[in-house]
Amino acid sequence: MKNIIEPRAATITKQDRRDLNGHSSFILWFTGISGSGKSTLAHGLENELYKSGMHTYVLDGDRVRTGLNQDLGFSAADRKENIRRIGETAKLFVNAGIIVLAAFISPYQKDRALARSLVEAHEFVEIYVKCPLRVCEERDVKGFYEKARAGVIKQFTALDDPYEIPENPDLVVETDQASSIQCINRILRYLEANHLLKRGA
Amino acid sequence: MKNIIEPRAATITKQDRRDLNGHSSFILWFTGISGSGKSTLAHGLENELYKSGMHTYVLDGDRVRTGLNQDLGFSAADRKENIRRIGETAKLFVNAGIIVLAAFISPYQKDRALARSLVEAHEFVEIYVKCPLRVCEERDVKGFYEKARAGVIKQFTALDDPYEIPENPDLVVETDQASSIQCINRILRYLEANHLLKRGA
Numbered sequence: 001m002k003n004i005i006e007p008r009a010a011t012i013t014k015q016d017r018r019d020l021n022g023h024s025s026f027i028l029w030f031t032g033i034s035g036s037g038k039s040t041l042a043h044g045l046e047n048e049l050y051k052s053g054m055h056t057y058v059l060d061g062d063r064v065r066t067g068l069n070q071d072l073g074f075s076a077a078d079r080k081e082n083i084r085r086i087g088e089t090a091k092l093f094v095n096a097g098i099i100v101l102a103a104f105i106s107p108y109q110k111d112r113a114l115a116r117s118l119v120e121a122h123e124f125v126e127i128y129v130k131c132p133l134r135v136c137e138e139r140d141v142k143g144f145y146e147k148a149r150a151g152v153i154k155q156f157t158a159l160d161d162p163y164e165i166p167e168n169p170d171l172v173v174e175t176d177q178a179s180s181i182q183c184i185n186r187i188l189r190y191l192e193a194n195h196l197l198k199r200g201a
Numbered sequence: 202m203k204n205i206i207e208p209r210a211a212t213i214t215k216q217d218r219r220d221l222n223g224h225s226s227f228i229l230w231f232t233g234i235s236g237s238g239k240s241t242l243a244h245g246l247e248n249e250l251y252k253s254g255m256h257t258y259v260l261d262g263d264r265v266r267t268g269l270n271q272d273l274g275f276s277a278a279d280r281k282e283n284i285r286r287i288g289e290t291a292k293l294f295v296n297a298g299i300i301v302l303a304a305f306i307s308p309y310q311k312d313r314a315l316a317r318s319l320v321e322a323h324e325f326v327e328i329y330v331k332c333p334l335r336v337c338e339e340r341d342v343k344g345f346y347e348k349a350r351a352g353v354i355k356q357f358t359a360l361d362d363p364y365e366i367p368e369n370p371d372l373v374v375e376t377d378q379a380s381s382i383q384c385i386n387r388i389l390r391y392l393e394a395n396h397l398l399k400r401g402a
Contacts, residue, residue: 011244011259012251020254043212050213053221055256057297058212067319068289088269089290096258098297118268 017097021055024196025094027119028187030103031112031166032129033158034144035136037175037183038103041129045184046101054197057093059086060103074155080111087115094123107163125196127187128169133158135176218298222256225397226295228320229388231304232313232367233330234359235345236337238376238384239304242330246385247302255398258294260287261304275356281312288316295324308364326397328388329370334359336377 018024028045030038039060046056065072069085072078083106090100106112116124136158137145148156157163166172171190173183191197219225229246231239240261247257266273270286273279284307291301307313317325337359338346349357358364367373372391374384392398 012247012257016251017256020251020256046213050217050221055218055221055298056213057293059293063293063296067292068286085269085286089293091268092258092260092264092290093294093297095264096294096299097256098299 014095014097017095021097023054023099024198025055025097025099026123026125026196027090027094027100027102027115029106029112029115029124029126030101030129031106031126031169032131033107033133033136033163034105034156035139035141036129036131037180038105038129040180041127041173041175041183041187042101042103044180045187048184048188049099052197054099055097056099056101058101058103059090059093061105064089064104074161076108079106079108080114083108083111083115087118090115091118094119105157105163107157107161109164109167112166122194122196125171125190125194126166126169128166128172129175129183130172131175215296215298218296222298224255224300225399226256226298226300227324227326227397228291228295228301228303228316230307230313230316230325230327231302231330232307232327232370233332234308234334234337234364235306235357236340236342237330237332238381239306239330241381242328242374242376242384242388243302243304245381246388249385249389250300253398255300256298257300257302259302259304260291260294262306265290265305275362277309280309281315284309284312284316288319291316292319295320306358306364308358308362310365310368313367323395323397326372326391326395327367327370329367329373330376330384331373332376 030042032038042058042060046058049056064086068089069082072082083104086102086104090102093100112126140146144153147153148159155161171187173186175183231243233239243259243261247259250257265287269290270283273283284305287303287305291303294301313327341347345354348354349360356362372388374387376384
């Protein structure tokens with residue numbers, strides 16, 4: 001029994017996992033400046049999907065900057081690598097049958113386009129979480145704007161660094177115009193209209 | 202409605218996802234030299250787990266070296282970073298409620314220890330896929346040994362580069378002594394004995 005060459009077992013496919021879960025898998029990519037409400041919407045939406053028995057995972061700065069991407073800073077090159085790795089990781093989750101809610105400033109159009117290019121067209125939904133800088137700075141939930149204005153935080157998007165507004169997002173939600181619940185419902189309606197929440201899709 | 206500060210929705214936890222899936226989540230880390238049978242065992246075991254309705258994902262070189270870690274080579278530093286990123290990604294999957302089957306040569310004890318340190322003690326099972334170099338070289342399923350002997354592939358583990366044998370693996374399977382099915386059953390018995398496959402664990 002020294003050199004057995006056995007046929008490799010059939011690989012479980014993405015479709016197999018979707019069948020097991022009873023729903024499709026894809027990436028919801030939330031982009032917007034700090035304080036616009038990306039993580040709040042991602043976690044709030046995940047709650048709703050979980051209640052419906054869907055298999056989801058939120059990727060956001062809290063989870064990625066402290067682990068996988070802890071070696072990266074905020075230069076343009078590092079931001080690019082940050083988004084590339086997140087895109088590749090999100091792709092693995094999609095292949096595993098999971099609905100990924102990715103909430104990242106992701107300021108550059110080119111980097112968002114790269115993340116989109118890694119998966120199939122219908123597997124990537126870009127959601128622009130729109131909110132005026134003035135309002136985000138007033139909110140300043142994490143105190144980042146104050147620190148950035150004081151020069152304690154450098155390379156801060158929308159102050160020192162550019163934020164490139166999405167040219168053709170799949171969806172726009174305006175968090176200074178609507179409540180979180182309204183924005184989440186808006187996204188849910190979009191997903192339903194596009195048959196992304198269909199059981200067995 | 203310009204500056205609504207709303208309570209953030211309760212975050213879905215790892216336990217919530219395990220409850221939804223009906224099983225625990227953890228990492229099965231297959232280590233061994235090229236041709237020892239790591240990927241074959243990982244995919245074969247995944248088949249069995251899938252049949253039981255479990256939520257799994259195989260991380261291996263085919264999936265990671267072409268995507269997330271495509272920027273890395275085979276120097277000791279790059280191998281370390283390769284395993285670090287895989288460990289961090291596997292951790293995200295465990296948090297998402299998935300059983301991860303990670304199949305990587307992972308030649309250095311220190312790097313495997315790092316991967317283990319990222320999750321809780323009971324969430325990491327190190328499986329040493331043991332097979333003599335001579336037998337692996339005879340198999341040479343991918344033709345890597347021939348290329349390495351010819352100098353076409355450099356830094357090849359067990360020829361040019363060291364493979365550090367696991368000192369305290371949780372499990373050892375010897376693929377020159379037992380068939381794949383026997384090895385897979387051995388792992389399944391280990392998981393059952395350690396209550397890792399218990400529904401609702």
